[in-house]
Amino acid sequence: MRMRNLVATLGVAALALTVGACGKDGEPAAGGGGGSTTGDCGELHKFDVATGVDVPGSATFAKIKARGNAVVGVKADQPNLGYKDANGKRCGFDIEIARMVSAQLGFDPEKIEYKEIPSANRETAIAGGEIDYYVGTYSITDKRKKLVSFAGPYFIAGQDLLVRKDDTSMDAGKDGLKGKKVCSATGSTPIQKVKDEGLTEPNNISEFKTYSECVSQLLDNKTDAVTTDDAILKGYAANAPDELRVVGKPFSTEKYGIGLPLADKALRDKVNAGLEASFTDGTWKAVYDETLGKSGSAGTPPQLEKY
Amino acid sequence: MLSVLTDNWELFREGFWTTLRLFLVSGVLSLLLGTLLATFRVAPVTVLRGIGTGYVNTLRNTPLTLVFAFLFFGAAKMQLGLPTFFWAAVTALTVYTSAFVCEVVRSGINTIPPGQAEAARAVGMTFVQVLTIVVLPQAYRAIVPPMTSIMIALLKNTTIAAGFSVLEAGAIPAAMAERGESQMLTLLWITIGFLILIIPLVFLQRWAERRTAVA
Numbered sequence: 001m002r003m004r005n006l007v008a009t010l011g012v013a014a015l016a017l018t019v020g021a022c023g024k025d026g027e028p029a030a031g032g033g034g035g036s037t038t039g040d041c042g043e044l045h046k047f048d049v050a051t052g053v054d055v056p057g058s059a060t061f062a063k064i065k066a067r068g069n070a071v072v073g074v075k076a077d078q079p080n081l082g083y084k085d086a087n088g089k090r091c092g093f094d095i096e097i098a099r100m101v102s103a104q105l106g107f108d109p110e111k112i113e114y115k116e117i118p119s120a121n122r123e124t125a126i127a128g129g130e131i132d133y134y135v136g137t138y139s140i141t142d143k144r145k146k147l148v149s150f151a152g153p154y155f156i157a158g159q160d161l162l163v164r165k166d167d168t169s170m171d172a173g174k175d176g177l178k179g180k181k182v183c184s185a186t187g188s189t190p191i192q193k194v195k196d197e198g199l200t201e202p203n204n205i206s207e208f209k210t211y212s213e214c215v216s217q218l219l220d221n222k223t224d225a226v227t228t229d230d231a232i233l234k235g236y237a238a239n240a241p242d243e244l245r246v247v248g249k250p251f252s253t254e255k256y257g258i259g260l261p262l263a264d265k266a267l268r269d270k271v272n273a274g275l276e277a278s279f280t281d282g283t284w285k286a287v288y289d290e291t292l293g294k295s296g297s298a299g300t301p302p303q304l305e306k307y
Numbered sequence: 308m309l310s311v312l313t314d315n316w317e318l319f320r321e322g323f324w325t326t327l328r329l330f331l332v333s334g335v336l337s338l339l340l341g342t343l344l345a346t347f348r349v350a351p352v353t354v355l356r357g358i359g360t361g362y363v364n365t366l367r368n369t370p371l372t373l374v375f376a377f378l379f380f381g382a383a384k385m386q387l388g389l390p391t392f393f394w395a396a397v398t399a400l401t402v403y404t405s406a407f408v409c410e411v412v413r414s415g416i417n418t419i420p421p422g423q424a425e426a427a428r429a430v431g432m433t434f435v436q437v438l439t440i441v442v443l444p445q446a447y448r449a450i451v452p453p454m455t456s457i458m459i460a461l462l463k464n465t466t467i468a469a470g471f472s473v474l475e476a477g478a479i480p481a482a483m484a485e486r487g488e489s490q491m492l493t494l495l496w497i498t499i500g501f502l503i504l505i506i507p508l509v510f511l512q513r514w515a516e517r518r519t520a521v522a
Contacts, residue, residue: 120484124491143487186469187481206392206472213380220383 041083041091045287047099053106058266060132061105069111072098073125073134073259076116077212080235080291082136090114093231093291094256097154098135100283101258104274118209119188123147126259133271134259137232139189140305149264150257151271154284156302157229158250159190162236164218165245170225173249174199181206183214183223190228193252211236219243229254231292238294255302272306279304311483311492318482323500325475329393329465330504333400334458340401341408346438348413359409366406371467375399379471396468404461411453415446448519455512459505476500 055061064070074094075082082094099109117125122138125131126148137157140150161177163170170176177199184191186207194200206223208214214226215236226233230250237244258275260268278284279301288299312319347359366374378395390398419442427441447454466477476497483493 120481121490123484123487141487147487183472185481186472186474186478187483187485189485192482192485203391207474207478208472209470216380217383220380222383 040087041085041089044091044099045096045290047103047109047283049103049108050106053104055105055266055270058264058270060261060264060267061270063129064105064107064132068107069113070098070102070105070107070132071113071115071130072102073117073122073131073136074098074114075136077210078137078232078235079239080294081231083235084116091291092235093155093288094135094137096287096291097258098133100278100287101133101135101271101274104277105270119185122259126261129261133267137229137254138257138259139229139254140257141189144259145307147262148259149262149268150305151260151268152257152275153255153302153305154258154275155231155256155299157231157254157256159193159227159252159254160230160233160250161247162215162218162226162233162244163224163247164221165243167224170247171249173247174251177225180204180224181222183208183217183226184228185209185211185214188228189254190252194227215240215244231256234292255305269306272304276304308492308495311488312496315483315486315488318479319476319496319500322474322476322479323504325393325473326462326465326477327504329396329400329468329473329475330458330462333397333404333465334461336397336401337404337408337461340405342412342443344405344409345412345416348409349416363406363409366403367410369403371399371403371464372470374403375467375471392472396465396471396473399471400461400464400468404457404464407457407460408454411450411457412443412446414453415448415450416442418449419445451512451515451519455508459508462504462508463501 074090076084076090078092078094081092082090083092084090098114099112102109102112115125115131117131117134117136122134122136123144126134133151134148138144138150140153144150159174161170161173170180174197177194178201180200181204182191182194182200183206184194186209188207191205191207194205195202206214206217208217211226211228211232214223217223218226219240226236230246230248233246237246258271260271275284278287284301285299293299344359344362347355348363350356350359375396378399379392423441423445424437427437432440465475468475469477469481479497480490480493484490
């Protein structure tokens with residue numbers, strides 16, 4: 001029976017080691033971490049569907065026409081911008097813009113087929129014809145202009161910070177970030193800016209696939225600030241107003257455009273004309289007030305860039 | 308095509324260096340933990356066998372992403388302190404891979420005729436000696452090919468850490484997309500990078516098989 005005893009001793013010792021190694025305790029959190037970062041979608045805006053629309057020379061329009069509805073790339077995890085609630089209903093400013101464009105092209109917005117395309121795959125999805133157009137906090141940049149074309153901008157945002165409500169240490173904006181833990185989406189432009197400008201130490205940077213995961217880390221005190229465009233951050237703050245707030249010192253300019261296939265200039269001109277009309281006839285303002293405006297920030301239509 | 312790599316060299320270098328570190332650290336740890344679990348599963352003590360069986364069946368049937376999510380979000384909600392993101396990723400990869408290593412080592416142990424252990428005990432060897440001198444060396448010889456497969460799987464599984472703030476090779480496409488680089492070429496270079504990492508493992512397997520061949 002010697003072997004049996006040895007096995008027991010060996011096993012128990014090893015077990016004690018394993019368990020001991022796992023028992024590291026963390027410091028208790030200062031604030032409560034039970035805040036929800038989600039919400040339910042309400043009523044959507046009513047758009048009049050245009051009739052007798054034609055966009056000569058647009059291959060994308062011909063595709064939509066043959067299909068009878070638009071296929072639109074969106075995001076699903078950004079409250080008040082591009083959001084899908086627990087019931088599968090979509091809402092937000094970007095969703096409304098996508099629906100407005102569809103209505104202006106003469107296709108019932110209720111029939112839009114939405115596709116959730118992550119930031120990294122946007123160019124591929126547009127160029128590959130997987131979607132007709134993309135509306136999802138898509139910043140117009142020179143590099144992207146080589147791969148896709150943009151209608152707009154339909155909104156101008158700026159990089160800002162989302163912090164816990166009682167934390168005033170970063171009220172100076174980006175200059176207050178030194179020594180603070182910052183979170184943003186993996187490889188995103190905002191986090192690259194933090195790195196390039198050395199706004200905080202490399203060890204303090206964390207990157208997750210979605211902003212929701214960063215907000216979760218923020219609520220659990222694992223990070224001190226979430227950084228990206230203020231429009232996105234205000235959406236989260238509006239859903240947890242007792243726990244989170246946006247600092248309000250934007251330090252960049254992000255022009256949101258509607259992503260279109262590179263060669264389709266005819267469609268871009270058509271969408272631009274539609275956006276311009278919505279700026280002047282009050283539709284843009286109405287849609288803004290129903291979505292992003294709920295966060296308390298006022299909005300004005302931007303200047304179009306027709307290139 | 309080459310410029311996609313050379314223009315963003317620091318991204319690829321950092322990414323693959325982190326991948327390699329993740330792989331080596333969690334590879335060694337899961338070999339150790341997996342072997343320990345295998346001894347649990349062949350132990351004559353019911354409790355240990357129960358622990359080993361429970362561990363393997365739980366971890367082997369849990370998606371790796373879920374293990375990561377638990378460590379990064381669940382543990383945070385439970386106010387458990389995370390080490391750095393890197394070590395949290397190593398923990399996730401190790402506890403997951405160990406379950407697979409355990410089963411392979413156990414199958415290796417099962418190839419050894421019981422008479423060998425009995426004979427070793429008969430000449431006065433202790434249990435540790437029986438295990439380390441007689442049983443495990445022979446067991447390892449039998450399991451070189453499946454163990455290599457598990458290690459290759461581990462190497463590829465490290466890409467899941469990209470979603471959890473560990474910027475290894477799997478995080479390269481996101482950063483490249485923001486830089487406006489071609490996604491196809493990025494993925495092509497990442498594939499080549501992984502081939503460069505995996506091919507030595509395959510050669511190591513051949514070498515180990517030749518070296519330990521009996522006949």
